[in-house]
Amino acid sequence: MGGEFNGEYVKSLLDTGYAVAATDYIGLGTPGDHTYMGSIDQGNAVADIVPAVRQINPYLSENWFVIGHSQGGAAALSATRAGVKGQLPTGLKAAIAIGPGNSAESALQAVIDGTDTDPFAPALDLFVLIGAAAADQNIRLEEILSPQGQKVVDKLRNSTCLADLLNNTRNLPGADIFLHDSRTVAELSQRLGIYGNPDNGPTNGPVLIITGDADTIVPTAGTLKLIDSLRRQGSEIDELVLPGQGHIQPSSIPSVNNSGS
Template sequence: MVLAALAALSSATSIGPASAQPGTGTEAGAIVSSRVLAEAELIPEAAEGYRLVYRTTGQNGEPAVSGGTIYVPSGTPPADGWPVVSWAHGTSGMTQGCAPTLNGGMADTFDETPQLSSYLAQGYAVEATDYIGLGAPGTYEYLAGRAAGHAVLDIVRAGHALDAALSKSFVAAGHSIGGQSALAAAQMWPSYAAELDLRGTVAYAPTSNVEDVIAALGRPGTPALPSLDGLHARLVMILAGLDHARPDVRVTDYVSPHGQRVLAIARAGEECLGALEAAVAGQPVGLLFSAPLADPPLMAALRDYLSVPTTGHHRPVLLLQGAADKVQPLPTTVLLHQQLQRGGADSRLVLHPAADHFTLLPTAASDTQTFLAGVLPAH
């Protein structure tokens, strides 16, 4: 997103990870409520499933809850339980009820259901978090890395507590913002959920290296950027999330009266993404701002909030990227791969020349299947 956004612009004019242990009923991974899915609620290749609310940990270490949905494949589980893909979804909205598993699998305009069904067909249980605030009470903080990563890990704890046939062995996987979430989960795993057995991470076009573009675009006078799919609305969602997670940096001091109105639309979440996208369509990005975001304290808070951790990865990472992606363009993921390798990660990057942000998932199916079979065989 960084290079593409800067190009479009020029052509147009720590709070540390929390520590938690399951087991008391009030700790991370404990189940608040659960029910068996009705047959009509199951996705293709799922033999059974569960809807649950479970305890997790927010961005700043505070107790929280998340919703989630678990799908179980058909057949007899292996002796050590069903291997798990802990799935982190893409952008879907800002308010409770906007999780893809509550909306026919839809993340924005993309149906994630075939992706989840493909994991089930290979013999993996799928545990799909909603993140905090999208499927249970709470405030969603868009792209808050630690909050989302905690939810990815804690649904594995909750799944095993709910059904012992669901293994503690898992791969973290996600698309777009979910790729960022999966990478955050993998990096926090040793300190936050070491009793789980993480085997690897799959990140499809993960959101990364967006801080500089936010600084460049976040100022009065920035024009409309029609060539970048959905960037304007997502910038508003980032500001709303950062404002909630870090009130100390006073995000709203940088936002114009127009920007305040748009933030209110994002927080209200009408039509999940629809009302926000309509509100910013065709509008100059600079109308959001009364002052530039490129202020050192604010930028430090932003980096702490959403940067992908590139050190401390102890399991293999597979990055998948389409060269035709306009949402998270190729150079950002190439840079992420280099950063991960410099940080000591066993990172592999696979490029698909014709794939865009959404066609990447089916296009990369064989890469994913090979990786999963190598790190966590299903049979």
């Protein structure tokens, strides 16, 4: 979880008496590209921080819960499968996913055909493609990116953080960074679904998924389909739809004072 309001939320957890551990995903601060929205990598990265923090403080509770927003929301869902043989990790009691990324298989086509008009969508899709190409050698970015897109991807890969784009919307790339080849898009979309969808298997344990009905970055319609997909696989899911809330809103995070312990 990043950003100013997420920092305030972490502070509230600490003030309430929780110990907080946060992951630095694969490819952030380590060699190689960040596997942004890679469901298996993200889930493992989250679950791995628990034994890591216990090496620092062995007196922490055996019980823990995971909460994440956006990419972190999808990671929280995947973390419920990060135990031995895809089971619930030891001690994990609950997961909260706020505006979790989903529907990776349709994201690229939605930008190309104009269905997704959110200004951040092309850049976010490009981050997903960079990560997917790092995880799957069959994905070759030159087959989907226009010459302009290839210039943009080099900049994003080497010198641009997501926060830079959020804070400087004038430099956001458009849909022209992608080649509009229907066959390539269809083949790539299938691979993106395998790479990035947090419902590629059922979640384990109790899960709360939160979405704001004014979210244009991770639209509520897609999140509700995610919930339905997980429930059909036998997952234990509660949902909360917040009226008027978008994707990046402090009030989209539940109060720890009302969440139990």
